[in-house]
Amino acid sequence: KEEKRLSYEQKLENCEHSVGKKILEIAIAKQSNLIASADVTTTKELLEFAEQVGPHIVALKTHIDIISDFDSDKTILPLKDLATKHNFLLMEDRKFGDIGNTQELQYRGGMYKISHWADLVTSHVIAGYQSIDCFMNSGVIAILSMSSKGALTDQNYRAEALKIVETHPNIIGCVAQNKVPANVLLFTPGVNISSKGDDKGQQYNTPEHVFKNLHTDFVIVGRGIYKAENVEKSAKLYKLESWNAYLKSL
Numbered sequence: 001k002e003e004k005r006l007s008y009e010q011k012l013e014n015c016e017h018s019v020g021k022k023i024l025e026i027a028i029a030k031q032s033n034l035i036a037s038a039d040v041t042t043t044k045e046l047l048e049f050a051e052q053v054g055p056h057i058v059a060l061k062t063h064i065d066i067i068s069d070f071d072s073d074k075t076i077l078p079l080k081d082l083a084t085k086h087n088f089l090l091m092e093d094r095k096f097g098d099i100g101n102t103q104e105l106q107y108r109g110g111m112y113k114i115s116h117w118a119d120l121v122t123s124h125v126i127a128g129y130q131s132i133d134c135f136m137n138s139g140v141i142a143i144l145s146m147s148s149k150g151a152l153t154d155q156n157y158r159a160e161a162l163k164i165v166e167t168h169p170n171i172i173g174c175v176a177q178n179k180v181p182a183n184v185l186l187f188t189p190g191v192n193i194s195s196k197g198d199d200k201g202q203q204y205n206t207p208e209h210v211f212k213n214l215h216t217d218f219v220i221v222g223r224g225i226y227k228a229e230n231v232e233k234s235a236k237l238y239k240l241e242s243w244n245a246y247l248k249s250l
């Protein structure tokens with residue numbers, strides 16, 4: 001018999017990490033399991049986007065190093081204010097992938113000072129269990145597998161990575177395109193309602209597919225929202241479709 005998926009309420013009971021709890025509480029309060037990916041390249045676009053999608057999301061995912069005019073006062077301070085105003089978390093999709101010492105420098109220092117503002121960070125676990133110890137101020141979402149065609153994250157890699165996901169106290173969940181044990185929070189990118197993929201290897205599934213077949217907890221949507229003619233309307237649509245798909249999968 002198929003393993004039943006757990007509800008956000010059940011996951012909240014089992015969750016020990018404060019940021020893991022927070023994202024689940026926001027999901028329940030806002031009836032949303034949507035993370036919008038803000039893959040825009042200026043501070044102005046980033047803040048406008050956050051203002052428009054803020055009411056509908058649990059987290060805003062950034063690639064902070066693609067912002068051409070990054071400035072911690074002008075970019076991060078207003079972004080944090082918007083996160084407070086609309087009750088969403090900030091998730092920096094840095095995909096760390098180095099030894100612990102280097103990751104610590106990248107996480108705490110440089111111009112982005114990610115540790116000062118990111119509630120969540122993504123990281124590969126390719127450098128082993130201890131490489132994740134440095135992420136003390138954020139919840140870590142580990143990359144288990146990737147959405148692009150030909151990704152090298154095969155079954156053996158995923159099984160080894162999952163052991164780290166299930167035992168490291170800094171890790172709150174993982175990014176994957178496959179089912180994971182019910183106690184692990186699953187974040188799934190590569191979600192789009194109207195497209196099957198792009199010409200750079202990205203592959204898309206629908207919200208319906210990922211909630212039904214993968215028991216995903218949170219969908220991550222980029223171009224489906226930020227490239228839409230009406231950004232707010234599209235965020236609302238993805239929020240509704242994904243929430244309904246979650247309810248159906250219970």
Ligand code: BMP
Nearest residue numbers: 037145146147189190202221222223224
């Ligand atoms: P889009 O929906 O426009 O394809 O964007 C997907 C976003 O999710 C991008 O920011 C990308 O970096 C990220 N992502 C992904 O697409 N696949 C993965 O396996 C992991 C990701 O973080």
